[in-house]
Structures are given as structure tokens and as C-alpha cells.
Amino acid sequence: MKVIDGKAAAAAIRAEVAAEVAALSFVPGLAVVLVGADPASQVYVRSKAKQTVEAGMASFEHRLPADIDEATLMALVAQLNADDAVDGILVQLPLPAQIDAERVLRAIDPAKDVDGFHPVNVGLVATGTGGIVPCTPDGAMALIRSVQPQLDGLNAVIVGRSNIVGKPMAQLLLAANCTVTIAHSRTKDLAAVVRGADVLVAAVGRPEMIRGDWIKPGALVIDVGINRVDAGEGKARLVGDVAYDEAATVAGAITPVPGGVGPMTIACLLRNTLRAAIARRG
Ligand code: GUN
Numbered sequence: 001m002k003v004i005d006g007k008a009a010a011a012a013i014r015a016e017v018a019a020e021v022a023a024l025s026f027v028p029g030l031a032v033v034l035v036g037a038d039p040a041s042q043v044y045v046r047s048k049a050k051q052t053v054e055a056g057m058a059s060f061e062h063r064l065p066a067d068i069d070e071a072t073l074m075a076l077v078a079q080l081n082a083d084d085a086v087d088g089i090l091v092q093l094p095l096p097a098q099i100d101a102e103r104v105l106r107a108i109d110p111a112k113d114v115d116g117f118h119p120v121n122v123g124l125v126a127t128g129t130g131g132i133v134p135c136t137p138d139g140a141m142a143l144i145r146s147v148q149p150q151l152d153g154l155n156a157v158i159v160g161r162s163n164i165v166g167k168p169m170a171q172l173l174l175a176a177n178c179t180v181t182i183a184h185s186r187t188k189d190l191a192a193v194v195r196g197a198d199v200l201v202a203a204v205g206r207p208e209m210i211r212g213d214w215i216k217p218g219a220l221v222i223d224v225g226i227n228r229v230d231a232g233e234g235k236a237r238l239v240g241d242v243a244y245d246e247a248a249t250v251a252g253a254i255t256p257v258p259g260g261v262g263p264m265t266i267a268c269l270l271r272n273t274l275r276a277a278i279a280r281r282g
Helices: 006-022 039-054 070-082 101-107 119-126 135-147 166-175 190-195 244-248 262-281
Strands: 029-035 058-064 088-091 155-159 179-183 199-202 220-223 227-232 235-239
Touching: 006 039, 006 135, 006 262, 029 039, 029 070, 029 262, 039 058, 039 262, 058 070, 070 088, 070 101, 088 101, 088 262, 119 166, 135 166, 135 220, 135 262, 155 166, 155 190, 166 179, 166 199, 179 190
Parallel strands: 029 058, 029 088, 155 179, 155 199, 199 220
Antiparallel strands: 227 235
């Protein structure tokens, strides 16, 4: 059984990005917009800013109060679209209820949409004709390829159908010639579906929901979940969507939580920003 080291893989991507950035005649810029004070989002945004600067790029942070209206946010997006120093725009999700997140995502210039959430990029990725690939599926795919470069004909099961992870993950695995199943909360006999997976991607956000005896011996298990659970004595512990200790006795390879898919997301975001900068500025 192999434990897939996402920390090392992410560090390698960041080093590549930094080397390419250093060779450019301009400084790529990433703008991150955070609305409100969701604690998890604040942690992500801080890490993004730090790693952006470490890669030699400019980080522009925009923090807005939770009660702003949609028009204010749309005006900021328009300003960032027009700003030549900004190559990538990321609006941190989730957004407060009074804001239509889909409308905001559609307002981002697709060429600067380093999250890959704009319908134009979603469509390009779905048709295999280019586009910006969402960061978490991109990172998960890199980890899959690191242990299994040849995926032709394998059964891939994705648990979770979000726009951020599940759906784009399905497109990438399909493009890699897997037979793809997307399972979700209404799936009948989820355990049986998961047992058919040569490649399993868990992205449901339910702590340790996927048990070891659901996993096909030798399967490649990618755990996208990051769940904070009570560890007693007022402490919290991070666990994935897969019951790791059980799964590790059956799987051929598995990503740990933390240290698996998590670190890959920002590394792929930096790579998307570099690519967007080169595409836009030549
Ligand atoms: N919230 C959780 N993950 C993400 C992400 O990858 N991008 C954005 N914009 N928000 C998120």
C-alpha cells in the first residue's frame, strides 16, 4: 500500500511555477475576494496569499463585509476584470445568501477565471477543447496520474456531485478513458457502487463515511474531504470522507488527510494563474 504524498507533489508544482515566474518579464497577479469572515475561508485565503507571494507573484486581497450587496461585489469584479495587473480572479465560496454566486461567477472574465468555475471554462473542459481546469480536481488528477499514469478502461467512481469537485472530476476521468460513475446522496446501495471502483474519489464532505469494506482490494483512493471533528478535550482533528485506517488495509494507494489533495489545490491555483498570465500577456 502506497500513501500518496500530496505535500511533496504540491511543493514540486509550486517550485516549477516559481521557476517559470522568475523567468518572465512581468509579475503575474492573483486577486482573491473574500466576503465575510467564514473561518475556513479565512484560513484558505491567508494560505493563498502567502503561497502566491512565495511563487514570486503579486497577491491582491479584497475583504468585504458579510452584509455587502451583490452590486458592490459585481462592481469589484468589473474593476478586477479591467485591471491589467490582475491575471487571475478568485471569489472565495461560499458567498452570503443575499448574493447570487452563479451570477458573480459568470461576471468574471473567463480568461482570468483561475478557479475554472465560469460556464465558458466548464464547457471547454467538458468538451475537451481547452479551458481552465478547476484546481481541486486538477490536483486530484495529478495525484492519480502519479501512481497510475495509464487509466484506460478503469472503473472510476466519484462520490459527490458538486460543481467544484464532483462534476469536473468526472470530466477529467472520462477524458482519461475511465468508465465513470458519479454517486451521490440519493444513490442506492452506495457501498456496492464504491466496491466497483478501481479509482475512487470521495468528495461528499461527510467525515469517514466511506468504510474500508466498501473498497475494492488494490483500489486507488483519493480523499478530497476535509472535515473537522471533535477529538475530545476541546480539540479538533481533521479527517477525510474515507475511514482512513480501515481503507489503508485494503487500498493499493491512498491520499491521507491532511497532506493529500488539500495542498494540491493552491499549487494548481498558482499554476492556473501563471498559465492565465502567459495566455493574456504573451
Ligand atoms: N471554496 C472551497 N474551495 C474553493 C475553491 O477552490 N475556490 C473558491 N473560489 N472557493 C472555494
